[in-house]
Every structure is written in structure tokens, then in C-alpha cells.
Amino acid sequence: MKTDHSDTERMPHPAAATRMRAMVHHRYGPPSVLQASDVPRPEPRRGEVLVRLEAASVHSGDLYVMAGDPYLVRLAFGLRRPRNGIPARDLAGVVAAVGADVTDLKPGGDVFGWSTAGTLAEYACVPVGNLVRRPTTVSAVEAAVTPMSGLTALQAMRDVARVRPGDRVLITGASGGVGSFAVQIAKAMGAEVTAVCSGRNIELVRSIGADHVIDYTTTDFTANGERYDVILDSVEAEPLASVRRALTPTGTVIPNSGRGGRWVGPLGRIITARMRSIFTRQRLAPFVSVEKHEDLVALSDLLASGQVTPLIDRTYPLAEAADALRYVATGHARGKVAITI
Ligand SMILES: NC(=O)c1ccc[n+]([C@@H]2O[C@H](COP(=O)([O-])OP(=O)(O)OC[C@H]3O[C@@H](n4cnc5c(N)ncnc54)[C@H](OP(=O)(O)O)[C@@H]3O)[C@@H](O)[C@H]2O)c1
Numbered sequence: 611m612k613t614d615h616s617d618t619e620r621m622p623h624p625a626a627a628t629r630m631r632a633m634v635h636h637r638y639g640p641p642s643v644l645q646a647s648d649v650p651r652p653e654p655r656r657g658e659v660l661v662r663l664e665a666a667s668v669h670s671g672d673l674y675v676m677a678g679d680p681y682l683v684r685l686a687f688g689l690r691r692p693r694n695g696i697p698a699r700d701l702a703g704v705v706a707a708v709g710a711d712v713t714d715l716k717p718g719g720d721v722f723g724w725s726t727a728g729t730l731a732e733y734a735c736v737p738v739g740n741l742v743r744r745p746t747t748v749s750a751v752e753a754a755v756t757p758m759s760g761l762t763a764l765q766a767m768r769d770v771a772r773v774r775p776g777d778r779v780l781i782t783g784a785s786g787g788v789g790s791f792a793v794q795i796a797k798a799m800g801a802e803v804t805a806v807c808s809g810r811n812i813e814l815v816r817s818i819g820a821d822h823v824i825d826y827t828t829t830d831f832t833a834n835g836e837r838y839d840v841i842l843d844s845v846e847a848e849p850l851a852s853v854r855r856a857l858t859p860t861g862t863v864i865p866n867s868g869r870g871g872r873w874v875g876p877l878g879r880i881i882t883a884r885m886r887s888i889f890t891r892q893r894l895a896p897f898v899s900v901e902k903h904e905d906l907v908a909l910s911d912l913l914a915s916g917q918v919t920p921l922i923d924r925t926y927p928l929a930e931a932a933d934a935l936r937y938v939a940t941g942h943a944r945g946k947v948a949i950t951i
Pocket residue numbers: 669670671758759762782783784785786787788789806807808809810811826844845847866867868869897898899900938941942943944945
């Protein structure tokens with residue numbers, strides 16, 4: 611007798627619905643340690659949302675976490691080897707299911723935000739407070755590149771530098787992930803913005819609102835006689851003492867390159883700068899950004915109003931996430947690097 615397999619062939623294997631594709635690293639190292647894997651799909655617990663990802667993004671912080679460098683990050687992510695191993699935090703996608711007590715979001719809704727359990731995967735379970743609805747005018751990729759760099763830029767400009775209308779703000783790395791958000795947020799706050807970038811990016815930073823541009827390959831901003839109320843220095847190519855010469859007597863400099871020693875990373879430099887700050891009227895204010903729901907809402911509002919438009923350089927499919935991370939590692943991305951899922 612001939613057996614008809616057509617129905618059973620169409621049916622997904624019962625286990626298939628509980629698995630997902632993800633990029634995973636089982637040891638600390640460079641992007642080459644990432645492997646395409648089939649892993650259990652997470653289930654939303656109380657207060658959590660299961661998001662089916664449409665897009666994610668990668669930035670320099672993901673490289674530090676993947677490398678377990680500085681060692682301090684291993685306290686959070688696993689001492690000998692990564693506990694979870696799915697990199698990245700930024701995400702945008704569709705609500706697939708909600709856990710108990712989640713009333714704000716419903717299955718089918720478009721959301722974006724962050725996950726501490728990794729986002730280079732088809733699904734992520736996320737506490738509801740890490741998500742906001744995606745504005746209808748903003749694409750999934752635009753939303754996915756926003757959280758980490760956007761929160762850093764927002765908190766640097768608003769909370770650390772306390773930018774006021776008319777302030778003269780200088781931003782190094784203005785063509786990068788954090789810098790491209792910082793230029794637009796400082797403009798939205800009424801500042802007069804000077805962007806420091808290379809010649810090939812001059813038009814790019816003007817297109818996102820920079821009032822003045824300094825080409826770092828030909829001009830040293832610390833030695834041209836100009837003074838700024840705020841300097842966000844995401845590159846730290848010049849010594850802090852030189853950068854302070856470009857600051858007004860009561861100005862604020864935010865050293866933000868993330869560089870530091872093998873053990874505690876930038877922490878030692880953050881403490882040193884804070885101590886030196888006690889002896890000067892200038893504020894030396896390195897900081898670590900904090901993931902806050904209300905700031906994600908603020909970013910979402912800036913996107914919805916059109917005051918901020920994410921600058922997207924390249925988009926890679928999930929399977930090529932290692933290439934995306936390698937590109938970020940060059941330090942020459944123009945805006946953000948997205949992953950589509
Ligand atoms: N405080 C925090 O909590 C926090 C959070 C996130 C990130 N960060 C730090 O923020 C920094 C920036 O991150 P990111 O993601 O924005 O980096 P990124 O996107 O990799 O920055 C790349 C950009 O920097 C530009 N650049 C390189 N050298 C430059 C120089 N000497 N002067 C001016 N621009 C230069 C490059 O332009 P060219 O190609 O033209 O050189 C490129 O467009 C990182 O060091 C990261 O560790 C801090």
C-alpha cells in the first residue's frame with residue numbers, strides 16, 4: 611500500500627519549534643570563535659517577553675565581552691568560559707509570546723530594546739522593561755542599531771555633560787556609532803556642534819547636523835586655539851592634558867574610548883580622572899552608560915520625531931555576524947553595523 615507522507619512532511623518536527631538558530635561562542639576570543647549553532651529556544655517567564663528578532667546590531671562593547679577582555683567582564687559573563695555565549699545586546703523584532711504579568715505588550719507588536727542574554731539569535735526572552743514599541747516610521751534595522759550607542763550618547767550629552775542650548779560641543783569619533791548619535795542629540799538639545807572625523811566622512815557628519823567639522827588627519831583640535839564647553843572624546847587619540855587645553859575653564863570632558871588595562875579595563879582610568887577632577891574647575895567625567903527603560907523611551911521619541919536618524923553603514927545576515935564584528939574591530943565603521951535575522 612502506498613503511504614501518503616505529504617501531511618507529516620509539512621508538519622514541523624515537535625522539537626523544531628523549541629529550537630532556534632544562534633551565533634554562539636563557547637570560548638573567549640576574536641570574532642572567529644563564533645559558531646552557527648542550533649540551541650534551545652527560550653521560554654518567557656513571569657514579566658518577560660519572547661521576541662522573534664528581525665534585526666540586531668554589534669558594536670565595540672560586544673568585542674570586549676566576546677574576548678573576555680578585560681578580565682573583569684568574565685565576572686559577569688563566566689569565569690573560565692562564556693556562560694551563555696550569544697553575543698550582542700541590541701535588538702528589534704516582533705512579540706512572539708508574553709509571560710505572566712505582561713500586560714503592556716501583546717503578541718504581534720513591533721518592539722526594540724536590549725537583551726542581556728544575547729541577540730545574535732532568532733529569539734530572545736527579554737524583561738518587559740528592556741523593550742519599547744517601535745515607532746511606525748522607524749524600520750526594524752534603524753531601531754535595532756539604536757539602544758546601546760544611543761543610550762551612551764544620550765546619557766553623555768544630557769546627564770554627564772548637561773548640555774544647554776548654545777553650548778559649544780566637540781565630538782571625536784563623530785562618524786562612529788556613539789558619535790553619530792551624540793552629534794544629533796547635542797543638536798536636538800540646542801548645542802553648536804563641532805565634529806572631528808577624517809576627510810572621507812566630512813559630508814556624512816554634516817548630513818547629520820554638525821555645524822563645524824575638523825579633519826583629524828590634517829588638524830589637531832587641541833592646538834587650533836578653539837575652546838569648547840563640552841568634549842565627548844570617544845577616540846582619545848590625544849592625551850587628556852592636551853584635550854583639556856581645548857576646554858573652557860569650567861568645561862566638561864568625557865574621555866570615552868573604553869581603553870584600559872587587561873584586568874579592570876577603563877575602571878582604573880575612570881577613578882584616576884575622577885580624582886584629578888577634584889583639583890580643577892574643569893570636569894573630567896568618564897562614565898559607564900546604564901540601560902534604563904525611560905532612556906529607551908526618550909530615544910524612541912527622538913527617532914519618532916525625526917530629530918535623530920540612525921546612521922547605518924553596513925548590514926550583514928546573521929550567519930555572517932563574525933564578519934560584522936571584524937568590521938567593527940577595524941575602528942572605521944561609518945555609523946552603525948546591523949545584523950538582519
Ligand atoms: N561609556 C560607555 O559606557 C560606552 C558605551 C559604548 C561605547 N563606548 C566607547 O565609545 C567608543 C566609540 O564607540 P563607537 O561604537 O562609536 O566606535 P566606532 O563606531 O567603532 O567608531 C568608529 C569611528 O571612529 C572614527 N575615528 C577613528 N579614529 C579617529 C580619530 N582619531 N578622530 C576622530 N574619529 C576617529 C572612524 O572614522 P575614520 O574611519 O574616518 O577614522 C569611525 O567612523 C568606544 O571606544 C567604546 O568603547 C563607551
